[in-house]
Ligand SMILES: O=C(O)CCC(=O)C(=O)O
């Protein structure tokens with residue numbers, strides 16, 4: 001009994017708090033989805049989502065967004081791939097948050113990234129977190145305080161993990177996934193958000 005209990009403690013992977021604030025801060029829950037399910041979802045989404053290669057203006061140039069993206073409304077107007085519907089149901093149940101939209105990111109290799117940013121508060125309903133479900137190879141996220149001394153939290157986002165970031169945190173921290181020279185395979189992230197009605201499309 002004791003040995004089993006000890007082993008359970010050693011290997012249990014419950015949620016842990018990375019940053020505290022009045023809205024639940026930032027927490028990380030590895031092994032939320034088991035690896036077999038996470039890889040099945042990864043394969044289905046890689047193959048069935050209409051991945052877009054976006055470009056955007058930067059200063060006087062047009063640059064490629066260094067990853068593929070997509071997005072779905074969660075209010076019933078969009079038909080979701082089965083894996084996405086299952087992921088939404090699991091995240092909805094775990095968090096109790098009435099998400100309206102999911103943004104998808106596809107990082108093909110270590111050259112793909114998302115620059116440090118905060119999620120745009122004008123497109124989010126205050127009080128609700130942004131919740132990220134990771135699939136595929138792990139990638140490191142850096143969460144950096146905007147105020148000196150600019151504390152940085154680094155967290156390797158494992159397949160099947162959840163990372164929740166509060167709405168309030170978006171004003172105080174930037175987050176990003178830097179490029180890496182390590183050999184990494186592809187990763188998909190699902191970013192669940194609660195948006196005002198006009199932004200759902
Ligand atoms: O891929 C990730 O885990 C982060 C994505 C992100 O920050 C975003 O879509 O705004």
Ligand SMILES: [Fe+2]
Nearest residue numbers: 117118119175
């Ligand atoms: Fe973000």
